[in-house]
Amino acid sequence: MTSLSDTAETRQAIIDACRWMINRGINQGTSGNISVRVADGMLITPSGIPYDALQPDMIVLMPIEQDPDLTGRLKPSSEWRFHQTLMRTRQDRQVLVHATPPRDGCSQAGPAGSYAQKLVTA
Numbered sequence: 001m002t003s004l005s006d007t008a009e010t011r012q013a014i015i016d017a018c019r020w021m022i023n024r025g026i027n028q029g030t031s032g033n034i035s036v037r038v039a040d041g042m043l044i045t046p047s048g049i050p051y052d053a054l055q056p057d058m059i060v061l062m063p064i065e066q067d068p069d070l071t072g073r074l075k076p077s078s079e080w081r082f083h084q085t086l087m088r089t090r091q092d093r094q095v096l097v098h099a100t101p102p103r104d105g106c107s108q109a110g111p112a113g114s115y116a117q118k119l120v121t122a
Contacts, residue, residue, distance in 0.1 A: 045059060
């Protein structure tokens with residue numbers, strides 16, 4: 001399976017999926033994160049930025065095979081190691097969604113799945 005391209009559309013789809021999860025109560029605040037495999041590594045949501053404030057250029061590009069540069073203005077999600085390890089070991093996966101629901105249970109159906117599907121099929 002080929003990787004997605006690092007485009008403004010891919011980055012916006014990540015933001016749209018994050019916002020959908022917040023609006024549905026699947027995540028709160030800045031919890032949860034999404035990463036997408038691209039040709040140059042992976043795109044991942046930044047650490048500590050509310051999803052309503054995200055812009056496409058704020059999504060962090062980082063390598064899959066080595067530690068990221070943590071000296072930039074935006075740091076990758078604090079869960080970057082989890083995402084990186086899964087991307088490295090599961091090369092058949094293109095998108096990772098890590099949700100942190102405030103209550104028990106969470107549905108996999110709905111627009112978040114549609115946004116993730118857009119990312120996978122883009």
